[in-house]
Amino acid sequence: MKRHVAHWAMAPALAATLAALPVAAETAPGTIAFDGGAVAASLTGAPGDAAAGAKVMTTAALGNCVACHELAAMPDVQFQGNIGPALDGAADRWTEAELRGMVVNAKMTFDGTMMPAFYKTDGFIRPGDGYTGKAPEAELPPVLTAQQVEDVVAYLLTLKE
Amino acid sequence: MRLPYRSKLAAASVLAVLAAGAAFADPVPDAELVVNEEIELVTRVAPGPAVADVLTEVYSGWLYRESETRAMQMDDFDNPAMVFVDQGLDMWDTVDGTEGKSCASCHEGIESMKGVRTSMPKMNGAATDLWSLENFVNDCRTERMGAEAWKWNSNDMKNMTSAISLQSRGEPMKVSVEGAAADWWERGKEIYYTRYGQLELACANCHEANAGYMIRADHLSQGQINGFPTYRLKDAGVVSIHQRFVGCVRDTRAETFAAGSEEFRALELYVASRGEGLSIEGVSVRP
Numbered sequence: 160m161k162r163h164v165a166h167w168a169m170a171p172a173l174a175a176t177l178a179a180l181p182v183a184a185e186t187a188p189g190t191i192a193f194d195g196g197a198v199a200a201s202l203t204g205a206p207g208d209a210a211a212g213a214k215v216m217t218t219a220a221l222g223n224c225v226a227c228h229e230l231a232a233m234p235d236v237q238f239q240g241n242i243g244p245a246l247d248g249a250a251d252r253w254t255e256a257e258l259r260g261m262v263v264n265a266k267m268t269f270d271g272t273m274m275p276a277f278y279k280t281d282g283f284i285r286p287g288d289g290y291t292g293k294a295p296e297a298e299l300p301p302v303l304t305a306q307q308v309e310d311v312v313a314y315l316l317t318l319k320e
Numbered sequence: 321m322r323l324p325y326r327s328k329l330a331a332a333s334v335l336a337v338l339a340a341g342a343a344f345a346d347p348v349p350d351a352e353l354v355v356n357e358e359i360e361l362v363t364r365v366a367p368g369p370a371v372a373d374v375l376t377e378v379y380s381g382w383l384y385r386e387s388e389t390r391a392m393q394m395d396d397f398d399n400p401a402m403v404f405v406d407q408g409l410d411m412w413d414t415v416d417g418t419e420g421k422s423c424a425s426c427h428e429g430i431e432s433m434k435g436v437r438t439s440m441p442k443m444n445g446a447a448t449d450l451w452s453l454e455n456f457v458n459d460c461r462t463e464r465m466g467a468e469a470w471k472w473n474s475n476d477m478k479n480m481t482s483a484i485s486l487q488s489r490g491e492p493m494k495v496s497v498e499g500a501a502a503d504w505w506e507r508g509k510e511i512y513y514t515r516y517g518q519l520e521l522a523c524a525n526c527h528e529a530n531a532g533y534m535i536r537a538d539h540l541s542q543g544q545i546n547g548f549p550t551y552r553l554k555d556a557g558v559v560s561i562h563q564r565f566v567g568c569v570r571d572t573r574a575e576t577f578a579a580g581s582e583e584f585r586a587l588e589l590y591v592a593s594r595g596e597g598l599s600i601e602g603v604s605v606r607p
Binding site for chain 1: 569
């Protein structure tokens with residue numbers, strides 16, 4: 160019986176700690192420390208998951224990187240765009256910090272670039288609620304979460320030739 | 321660190337061109353648009369004064385489409401928009417409203433509309449507002465027929481603008497950007513170059529800087545409006561100019577402007593001026 164009470168008493172506290180942990184360690188969109196275009200620290204404090212990153216890059220509602228970039232490393236992904244440079248070998252050309260900076264806000268690296276900022280929440284003209292064409296009803300989230308940004312960075316780091 | 325990446329990229333695509341023998345940034349180089357084997361349409365033209373500083377050549381969106389889609393527009397029997405043109409023609413002769421009139425009561429045959437589409441949008445008679453073809457149609461309906469205004473993107477309206485546009489097929493686009501229209505044109509130009517939405521993309525990012533490139537499965541054209549109204553295979557229906565604008569702005573994760581809004585009428589004028597000299601295709605076929 161005593162054990163049972165203790166169990167119930169602890170559970171909410173434990174759950175709260177678990178839920179709070181990753182959020183507490185996350186860097187919020189407005190507080191990113193750029194060094195030029197680069198961002199040295201992981202936004203989550205931990206390395207991302209490359210396989211999840213590949214998914215983010217090819218999902219239209221998420222990163223949709225292949226809308227603009229070709230990537231021979233993903234031969235199964237049809238209809239790759241060619242507005243930006245091909246991403247193969249990106250990790251030979253750029254450091255982890257530079258790649259993270261480009262996914263967060265590529266305009267800090269390439270002045271005036273067409274590439275969208277994926278981890279930014281302010282400074283937009285008529286931002287919409289996703290692809291609905293309507294004004295957002297709540298506070299605007301970044302296009303990608305901190306975790307998704309780290310996942311994409313982890314995938315980009317696999318692109319060596 | 322800010323790098324002039326475009327120059328690097330440009331050098332890379334020059335190499336690709338040399339290797340492949342054809343530039344992917346170009347539209348189909350040798351296609352000619354001849355409808356029903358007799359009506360020759362202009363799909364490439366030297367830029368008019370509005371865009372001489374930013375474009376070297378003006379291209380119709382037709383040139384960027386696959387050969388099957390291009391072919392559908394070359395024969396009126398194959399062009400799916402013609403069904404809707406026929407419905408518009410019927411409506412032209414249909415009496416509606418309290419005055420007991422049809423369009424034909426005042427304008428006679430619809431051939432009287434020849435050339436009208438080429439100068440749209442333009443200042444209204446009182447020179448107080450910039451009107452698109454839709455506004456002129458509704459003005460006749462409410463003021464002269466005593467009928468209800470049609471909604472901008474209603475089937476009735478799109479059928480009618482399709483039938484009217486077809487009367488100008490082959491005539492060159494030429495809008496007036498002077499006098500009272502000059503302010504509208506400036507406003508439209510500003511909208512064209514404004515990077516809207518959470519993706520921060522302007523019309524110019526896609527249709528000026530990257531025409532000819534692929535954005536996912538889409539071959540980007542110059543975003544010209546000479547083909548409108550257009551039959552869009554993906555939507556299995558006719559799409560108006562402002563409907564297309566709404567779609568493009570929505571794709572930047574932006575809050576769009578409404579069809580018929582001042583913003584889109586101003587933008588329509590500016591985009592029309594970018595296509596000066598292209599033939600009105602109305603009604604075109606797009607994927």
